Amino acid sequence: MSEDKQTRKFEAEVSQLLDLMIHSMYKNREVFLRELISNASDAIDKLRFEALSDEELFEGQTDLRIDIEFDEEDNTVVVRDTGIGMSRQEVADNIGTIARSGTREFLEKLKSGQENDAELIGQFGIGFYSAFIVADKVVLRTRRAGQEEGVRWESDGKGEYEISTVERQERGTEIVLHLREDAEEFLDGDRIERVVRRYSDHISFPIYLHEPGEDDEGPRQINEASALWTRPRSEIDDEEYVNFYRHVTKGFDEPLTWVHSKVEGRLKFSLLFYVPGERPLDLAGPHPTEGAGGVKLYVKKVFILDDAEMFLPRYLRFIRGVVDADDLPLNVSREMLQDNRVVAAIRKTATKRALQMLEELSEDQDDYQKFWSTFGPILKEGIVEDPGRKQEVASLCRFASTAMDSSQQTVSLDEYVERMKDGQEAIYYITADSYEAAVASPHLEIFAREGIEVLVMTDTVDEWVSSHLSEYDEIPVKSVDRATPDVDGDDEQEETDELNEEWSDVIERVESALGGSVQQVRMSKRLTESPACLVREQWQMGERMKRMMEQAGQQVPTGTPTMELNPDHPLVARLRDIDDEQLEEWSKLFFDQARLSEGAVLEAPAVFVRRLNRLMGQLSGEPNDDAD
Ligand code: ADP
Ligand code: MG
Numbered sequence: 001m002s003e004d005k006q007t008r009k010f011e012a013e014v015s016q017l018l019d020l021m022i023h024s025m026y027k028n029r030e031v032f033l034r035e036l037i038s039n040a041s042d043a044i045d046k047l048r049f050e051a052l053s054d055e056e057l058f059e060g061q062t063d064l065r066i067d068i069e070f071d072e073e074d075n076t077v078v079v080r081d082t083g084i085g086m087s088r089q090e091v092a093d094n095i096g097t098i099a100r101s102g103t104r105e106f107l108e109k110l111k112s113g114q115e116n117d118a119e120l121i122g123q124f125g126i127g128f129y130s131a132f133i134v135a136d137k138v139v140l141r142t143r144r145a146g147q148e149e150g151v152r153w154e155s156d157g158k159g160e161y162e163i164s165t166v167e168r169q170e171r172g173t174e175i176v177l178h179l180r181e182d183a184e185e186f187l188d189g190d191r192i193e194r195v196v197r198r199y200s201d202h203i204s205f206p207i208y209l210h211e212p213g214e215d216d217e218g219p220r221q222i223n224e225a226s227a228l229w230t231r232p233r234s235e236i237d238d239e240e241y242v243n244f245y246r247h248v249t250k251g252f253d254e255p256l257t258w259v260h261s262k263v264e265g266r267l268k269f270s271l272l273f274y275v276p277g278e279r280p281l282d283l284a285g286p287h288p289t290e291g292a293g294g295v296k297l298y299v300k301k302v303f304i305l306d307d308a309e310m311f312l313p314r315y316l317r318f319i320r321g322v323v324d325a326d327d328l329p330l331n332v333s334r335e336m337l338q339d340n341r342v343v344a345a346i347r348k349t350a351t352k353r354a355l356q357m358l359e360e361l362s363e364d365q366d367d368y369q370k371f372w373s374t375f376g377p378i379l380k381e382g383i384v385e386d387p388g389r390k391q392e393v394a395s396l397c398r399f400a401s402t403a404m405d406s407s408q409q410t411v412s413l414d415e416y417v418e419r420m421k422d423g424q425e426a427i428y429y430i431t432a433d434s435y436e437a438a439v440a441s442p443h444l445e446i447f448a449r450e451g452i453e454v455l456v457m458t459d460t461v462d463e464w465v466s467s468h469l470s471e472y473d474e475i476p477v478k479s480v481d482r483a484t485p486d487v488d489g490d491d492e493q494e495e496t497d498e499l500n501e502e503w504s505d506v507i508e509r510v511e512s513a514l515g516g517s518v519q520q521v522r523m524s525k526r527l528t529e530s531p532a533c534l535v536r537e538q539w540q541m542g543e544r545m546k547r548m549m550e551q552a553g554q555q556v557p558t559g560t561p562t563m564e565l566n567p568d569h570p571l572v573a574r575l576r577d578i579d580d581e582q583l584e585e586w587s588k589l590f591f592d593q594a595r596l597s598e599g600a601v602l603e604a605p606a607v608f609v610r611r612l613n614r615l616m617g618q619l620s621g622e623p624n625d626d627a628d
Helices: 012-024 031-051 088-094 103-112 117-124 127-134 181-186 189-200 238-249 334-338 341-361 365-379 387-396 413-419 435-439 442-450 462-466 491-502 504-517 543-551 570-577 580-597 605-619
Strands: 006-009 066-071 076-081 135-143 150-155 160-166 172-179 207-210 257-264 268-275 295-299 302-308 320-325 398-401 410-412 427-431 454-457 475-479 520-523 532-535 562-565
Touching: 012 127, 031 066, 031 076, 031 127, 031 172, 031 189, 031 238, 031 302, 066 189, 088 150, 088 160, 127 135, 127 172, 127 181, 172 181, 181 189, 189 207, 189 238, 238 257, 238 268, 238 320, 257 341, 268 341, 302 334, 320 341, 341 365, 341 387, 365 398, 387 413, 398 413, 410 413, 413 427, 427 442, 427 462, 435 454, 442 532, 454 462, 462 543, 491 504, 491 520, 504 520, 504 562, 504 570, 504 580, 532 580, 562 580, 570 580, 580 605
Parallel strands: 066 207, 295 320, 427 454, 427 475, 520 562
Antiparallel strands: 006 160, 066 076, 076 172, 135 150, 135 172, 150 160, 257 268, 268 320, 295 302, 398 410, 398 454, 532 562
16 A cells, blocks of 8 residues: 555535535436537547647657546446546646636625525536545546556545555546435436537547447447537537537536638638526626636647637627637647737637628527627627627627616617607616616606617616717717707796806806805706706716725826706795805705715715704704804
């Protein structure tokens, strides 16, 4: 017995995950084969890749294959590969820990019990541990290519594993599953073959099945063994596409859609892109500095890189899949790819194809809604990031709207444009923290009165995105606090001028009461219910944007807004009859209210509250509080 034998505990998360998996995957347990084969295939990919720069790693054995054996007497199923193998350190790092990001978050979700376990596990991907769905003991033997020593790992999946250094001739990994009593159905060649054909046909290396007692014929190959993306589309059915997706993403979900295309022009390459059905756990938030995303890069069918983010723009980083390029050298490195002519050309076509795929997906309302609610905030970034495709990206965007009954229903810009009223000269939108906050905004009062639809934007990125979309389809796009709807034509302006003339005295007094807080005060017909609101120049930053910038630690000059008053409001009407001291109080109240309704955080809320109480007291005839 070797001296370096160690018994170690699984990470707490692994034990938890194992437990959950064994119980929730019962109905689907044949997937263990898919997971082990998928790992074997990855390991061969890695060997082939590393051998590009060090041929010695083949050790003279270039037969790259996966073998499956079973033994009815021992109750075992064995999966073996001639891939890269693992060193002792790698076994300890990869098997027995969960390195994948999002594990904790995933377990939290599971524990909260809101969602269906099986589905969630699917979303997470279970990998190697799926062996324990069917086995009560798993023995793994492996030797890393180019290394002397082999490693043996064994566990019953109950919290501990044993690891030791052993002698091993063969390069690669062998996994022996000691089947649970109720999993003996897998001691059956036909059953194994069906499962492999079903889930792993797309694997690009041959998978051989060894039937006991069939020695003379030898093992038979039970998969197609050609890279899926190299086969003609017409010969691949949906199930194969879905299975390949799961291999690439290590997930269980169904993709929403995919595009498969072979380009044979000046450049030769294939691509197979998927839109995931669920948000991948390793896909970071919409913030532009998070999460790489990307597809797998192959060169002439040889795997080169995971997460090759240079083939698609960042706003498409939710897309998963494969690019196989004929025109890149096999020894290409990540660094070389960053600034490469071939990559740039592929990226252009890839982006086009990906956007077309989304365009096609948008023809199905339900699927697109699902897509939009999962990835919309990321796709939207394209309006900022990709000036050349701004219009195209904008047409794929969806927005909540005042024309819809709820925040759940969304509209496209094209639908909006189709509904525009005669004489309406712009597409209007409002940004706010929530749909409820938006629709209660004083800015919308005139739009409601005129029956003009307003798009409602409530994502964090919207402030930023909307400031980059100044027109769509040659129609100006305007924020409601930077524009008045101009459906009624020129008379409007004249009326407003008259109104301001009539109120000039009050206007002057309010302006001097507010000092530098406002650019200007004017009367407007924008409001029906609120006494006041703030409006801005096109370049000025709204309260919400300002707050976001401040939260990000940036101090930016925002420009002073203009305050508009509602001449028909009784509290505004009172301004004519009160003295300067009182007028200052009311002016400040209106100003703060207007800011609040835009989502501002007041610098001194208590001052506002005291003032409000004081003024309410006066209105109801109670004795005055001291003015401050
Ligand atoms: P994933 O495949 O999502 O990384 P798994 O649980 O399936 O997760 O596998 C964990 C890790 O163990 C793999 O990333 C790989 O590093 C290693 N591994 C698993 N099976 C093999 C194998 N047959 N050969 C070499 N490495 C393997
Ligand atoms: Mg795996």
